[in-house]
Amino acid sequence: MSNLTVVILTKNEEKNIVDVIHNAKQVTETVLIVDSGSTDNTVALAEANGAKVVYRAWDNDFGAQRNFALQHVTTKWVLYLDADERLNSKIVEAIKMTATADEQKQYSIKRKSVAFGQEFNYGVLKPDFVPRLFKTKNVHWVNKVHEKPVCEDKLEVLDGYIEHYTYTGWQQWLHKFDQYTTIWAVDSYAKGKRVNLTKAFGHAVFGFIQMAILKKGILDGGMGLAMSCNHFFYTLMKYLKLIELQRKGEN
Structure with a gap:
């Protein structure tokens, strides 16, 4: 019996x-699919290909979906993988060896992004390192969007990388743009965060400078x-949506 489960969150990922x-x-x-209400063939295809599927209604909370999977x-081990990600051969071997060794650690994996048919090396989609492999009982997730794991085990980086085939078209990007900015604004408002237009534009301008210049996106x-x-x-939009909620709350 395997001592590792791969968890994949899905909605309409056929x-x-x-x-x-x-x-x-x-x-x-052992592959576990946490589906949030797919209306296409995602669930049927997952089951036909040997995965276990469980359901949790979508409530705009990515962290809660990942915690539900647990x-x-x-x-003993759990590895989180997104539906648009693929493990390369080197990371496959590293994961198998790590799960067998059974050390008290958590592991981060390098991730390379491909979007709109192009591999990115800088800026917004530059390669990053994402913690994904944990002892099941030692991790939980926080934040509704841009969720992150909380785990006290020593963090190490595995050899190899994940290929992330993100945005394939602008309609998909716009859908995620609207979804993520709304979740962020609602969550931030609930936590008491407040902002004005001057600060909103300031954050947006700094964000552009950071991605285009400091992180060399123009390359x-x-x-x-x-x-x-x-x-x-x-x-800018996530802060404008927060300002909108502030105005509604004052009326």
Whole structure:
């Protein structure tokens, strides 16, 4: 019996689900899908390809979805993988060795992003390191959007990387833009965060400078500049939505 479960969150991922399950099965036979109400063939395809599927209604809380998964994991180790991510051969071997060694640690994995048919090396979508492999009983997640794990085990980086096939088109980007900015604004308002227009524009301008210049987004060419501009609007919009909630709360 495997001592590792791969957890994948889904909603309408029929284009990705078969490939990601087959990819996950390179490290374990135990694949858990947490579906939030797919209306396409995601669930049927997942079950047909040997994954266990559980359901949790979507409530705009990514951290809660990941924590819900832990209730259904019975193995010592848990690895989180998104439906649009793939493990490369080197990280597959590193994960299998790590799960066998069974040390009291958590592990981060390098992630490379491909969007709109281009691999990014700088700026918004530059390669990053994401903690993904944990002892099941030692981790929980916080934040509704841009969720992060809380784990006290020593953090190490595994060899290899995840290929992240993110935005395939602008309609998909706009959908996530609207979804993420709304979740952030509602959550921030509930936590007591307040802002004005001057600060909103200040955050947005700094966000552009950070991505285009400090993180060298312009070195990714026209698309790198475009993504830096998009980050300006993303940052501005999440604060504008917060301001909108503030105004409604005052009436």
